[in-house]
Amino acid sequence: MIVTFEQEKSIIRTLLQRLNASEEEASATAEVLAEGDLRGFASHGLLRLPYIIRALKRGTIIANAKVGVVRETPATALIDGGHGLGHHVAMRAMRLAIEKAKKQGIGAVGVHNSNHFGIAGYYAEMAVREWLIGIVTTTTDALVHPWGGVEPLLGTNALAIGIPSKPSPILLDMAMSVAARGKLVEALKEGKPIPEGWAIDSRGRPTTDPKKGLEGALSPFGGVKGYGLAFVLEVLAGPLVGAAAGREVVGTLEPVEGYCTKGDFMIAIDPAAFGSADEFKVRVQRFVAQLKGSRKAPGVEEILVPGEPESRTREKRLREGAPIADEVWAELEQLAKELDVKLEKR
């Protein structure tokens, strides 16, 4: 099943508006989910829509949410997301961080009472489009074990850092786990083993069995350093912004009894606050040229900068459409039927 970018956005908008989401909320959600599929991050694309629909129906995500600033200084703000659609709330937060960065050189915005926001890179890129540096992080349900521990206590806590640059921007966008949880679910469905290092079983032993990995915990990338990074991001997008941390973070994977307790933290920085913005661009370009022109390891044709693989996939999929797993389409067709909507196939 292949869907075009416009087709995917239209499906998402229609279904969400059927569930009383505002035009702005539905469009924001559609935009970020469809961008997930375009970039090859299927786990953060249309696949997330059934969860959003279930949560809207249950009232754990609120349509037409009251999103408001609860604390503010010239360079910072704290947003109460009103339990609204996470993508829409995150866009509002980054817009505010950008506005502040343009005035003060830097804007930092925290968010609580929101929901899963998809690909962190989307919001970092909002800053990049304005020639600002964008830094974004968020928390999820506890899935990753601490270094030396056995229990899942940290989120996969995405970190995205976008840097304006020509010819193409630089966009690091990554989870704190070696592999996304979705990849273990996929392996389980296909009856395939997972590579060693992705997860541990519930007794803390490395496992190649996806079922045991899902019962245990995901491993942080980069050993003790990845654990350390996941830990500090959990504090920035958790306690700092009035959101939960560790096993108290709930509602990002599936709708829960109460509301989702995750948080987000976003920063926009104007390079001009530190010197000439043009000089910054030239220096970054020179650095990229050094990397690209450097000696390659055997078998490697090209050295890429962060974000380049996704932007290439994106260009191709904008032309050809993005693949959607059959089971995701089947589940959506069912949910659409319940809402009296017919999904159009290409």
Ligand SMILES: NC(=O)c1ccc[n+]([C@@H]2O[C@H](COP(=O)([O-])OP(=O)(O)OC[C@H]3O[C@@H](n4cnc5c(N)ncnc54)[C@H](O)[C@@H]3O)[C@@H](O)[C@H]2O)c1
């Ligand atoms: N909302 C949430 O709660 C949440 C949580 C976790 C992850 N996510 C999202 O999941 C997505 C996937 O994360 P991931 O860790 O699986 O990504 P990944 O491992 O596919 O890529 C991580 C980074 O490595 C870079 N990269 C990959 N190959 C490269 C190469 N050869 N040369 C240079 N750079 C290269 C990519 O451009 C990317 O910036 C991200 O969009 C992330 O924001 C969201």
